[in-house]
Amino acid sequence: MSKINVPLGPQHPGLKEPINFGLVLEGEQVDKATVNLGYNHRGVEKAAEERTYIQDIYLIERVCGICSHSHTTCYITCVEEIAKAEIPERAKAIRVIVAELERVHSHLLWLGIAAYEIGFDTLFMYVWRDREHVLDCLELVAGNRVHYAINTLGGVRRDITPEIKAELLKRIDVLEARTKYYTTLATEETTVLARTQNVGVLPRDLAIKLGTCGPTTRASGVARDVRKDEPYLIYDKLDFKLITADTCDVFGRVVVRVLETVESCKIIRQVLNYLPEGPISIKVPWKIPEGEAVNRYEAPRGEDIHYVKGNGTDRPERVKVRAPTLANYHAVPHMLQGGWMADVPLVIAAIDPCMSCSDRALVTDKAAASSAVWSWEEMRRNGIEFYRRRGVDFSKVTLK
Amino acid sequence: MSDLELEERFKKRLEEKFGGDISESTIQRRRRLWLTVKPERLVDLMRFLRDEMGFDHLATITGMDLGEDLAAFYHTTDQHNIITVRARTPRATPVLPTVRDVFPGTESYERELEDLFGIKIEGLPPGRHYPLPDDFPAGQHPLRKDWKLTDAYPEPAVKEAK
Numbered sequence: 001m002s003k004i005n006v007p008l009g010p011q012h013p014g015l016k017e018p019i020n021f022g023l024v025l026e027g028e029q030v031d032k033a034t035v036n037l038g039y040n041h042r043g044v045e046k047a048a049e050e051r052t053y054i055q056d057i058y059l060i061e062r063v064c065g066i067c068s069h070s071h072t073t074c075y076i077t078c079v080e081e082i083a084k085a086e087i088p089e090r091a092k093a094i095r096v097i098v099a100e101l102e103r104v105h106s107h108l109l110w111l112g113i114a115a116y117e118i119g120f121d122t123l124f125m126y127v128w129r130d131r132e133h134v135l136d137c138l139e140l141v142a143g144n145r146v147h148y149a150i151n152t153l154g155g156v157r158r159d160i161t162p163e164i165k166a167e168l169l170k171r172i173d174v175l176e177a178r179t180k181y182y183t184t185l186a187t188e189e190t191t192v193l194a195r196t197q198n199v200g201v202l203p204r205d206l207a208i209k210l211g212t213c214g215p216t217t218r219a220s221g222v223a224r225d226v227r228k229d230e231p232y233l234i235y236d237k238l239d240f241k242l243i244t245a246d247t248c249d250v251f252g253r254v255v256v257r258v259l260e261t262v263e264s265c266k267i268i269r270q271v272l273n274y275l276p277e278g279p280i281s282i283k284v285p286w287k288i289p290e291g292e293a294v295n296r297y298e299a300p301r302g303e304d305i306h307y308v309k310g311n312g313t314d315r316p317e318r319v320k321v322r323a324p325t326l327a328n329y330h331a332v333p334h335m336l337q338g339g340w341m342a343d344v345p346l347v348i349a350a351i352d353p354c355m356s357c358s359d360r361a362l363v364t365d366k367a368a369a370s371s372a373v374w375s376w377e378e379m380r381r382n383g384i385e386f387y388r389r390r391g392v393d394f395s396k397v398t399l400k
Numbered sequence: 401m402s403d404l405e406l407e408e409r410f411k412k413r414l415e416e417k418f419g420g421d422i423s424e425s426t427i428q429r430r431r432r433l434w435l436t437v438k439p440e441r442l443v444d445l446m447r448f449l450r451d452e453m454g455f456d457h458l459a460t461i462t463g464m465d466l467g468e469d470l471a472a473f474y475h476t477t478d479q480h481n482i483i484t485v486r487a488r489t490p491r492a493t494p495v496l497p498t499v500r501d502v503f504p505g506t507e508s509y510e511r512e513l514e515d516l517f518g519i520k521i522e523g524l525p526p527g528r529h530y531p532l533p534d535d536f537p538a539g540q541h542p543l544r545k546d547w548k549l550t551d552a553y554p555e556p557a558v559k560e561a562k
Binding site for chain 1: 428429431432456459460464465473475477479480481482484504505507508509530531532533542
């Protein structure tokens, strides 16, 4: 049978974000696959050099919409290390709570998407309904559902009151119970098994060789987790299990993620009950001394690594971000090879890819070339003008 | 001293093996070792780190503009410690060898060095631009310190939507 080339993406109904896979098909089977990246480059690293450390927190947060807390925490631990700032224990604990809530949120989001790619839309709807609980929790703690902006230089911006704690504990119980139900479902339901077992196989040695990270690696039987291997914040004081699976397929990736969600619920409960008294932040000078630091962080998708170099001013000399997805991409062609065309979207989704994360970085707002940063008023004026030209008048609307 | 025993051991082992080819090796803190290697020994050092010392994961490569020189920082890890290997190359003719033979998953990191810093990676097969767009002006490398946004986009077109 003759082989045909099928380009998948950058715009394709089976993908959520722009990426391109070149598939060589022999009938319905994938003979060879290649991956092309770079459709979402925004120039974040360059932009970070032109902003202050504080402004960069909010820029780095926008590297990714899902693991926004992961990126800021990783970045800020580097900055605090250079500034030799030891942040209060309570701030560390709050950072861990948000981090684990984020993991629950990310893994449930992923489980929903996986269910959708499998064609099990009921599960997708159920999971995303329950995910609202964790988004509410995040809003309660940070004031925002997605970009929490809880981190600041020297600690966190908001405290956890006894009322918030009580509400979180209540919601965590619901989430844990639901996740346990999904664990049973994902490991026993025949449709899920049929679609995931022996699909997208990545053998253990290949997972290590290709430098993969996170749940993708752990599902190939490699026990790697930055929280265990190189504990940051207060993870060395917490009791939780490192979840692995040895099936090396999509099924393993489902199992790892649902069980990790349960572990995260346990961590949140532990930290809430541990929560030491004290201040939530310390003052750090805006000018950061010369120095460099490199730190790793276990984001929901895997190992996140940031490098920051300070030059004695209030702006960093260099910020480097490597999001987990970029480490996992090059394993995808191996997972696809020999598989079926119909499984392609699911296998791609199984690494929980995030294109913005990996392509990151150039803020080229052509219309605003004269001013690099817009003020809130300028932005609002622009928004009103934009809609006015299209026949909608928002100028009477007042914002509170 | 005793709490940095492991880091001292890493340092000693590398210095014994590579002698004068590595310099500036410093233990920054617990779990962090930094050193500079001559570019011609980079691949050997990477292989030694992977095969003999268990640093089997290259987490990422950070490009740097140091003025006279450009540099690449290779952050390798054994999951508990990070050894960062710096390799410098002159700005006029920036060339570094590829480490793909040792760490096959690093293609995008090396393409980033080529695109964003203009460091030629010897041994990297020809391929698409990454992460810059295909029509990005040749010879421009955004993460170099002397690059300005207007270099690539000289006349920002301010379009009035009618």
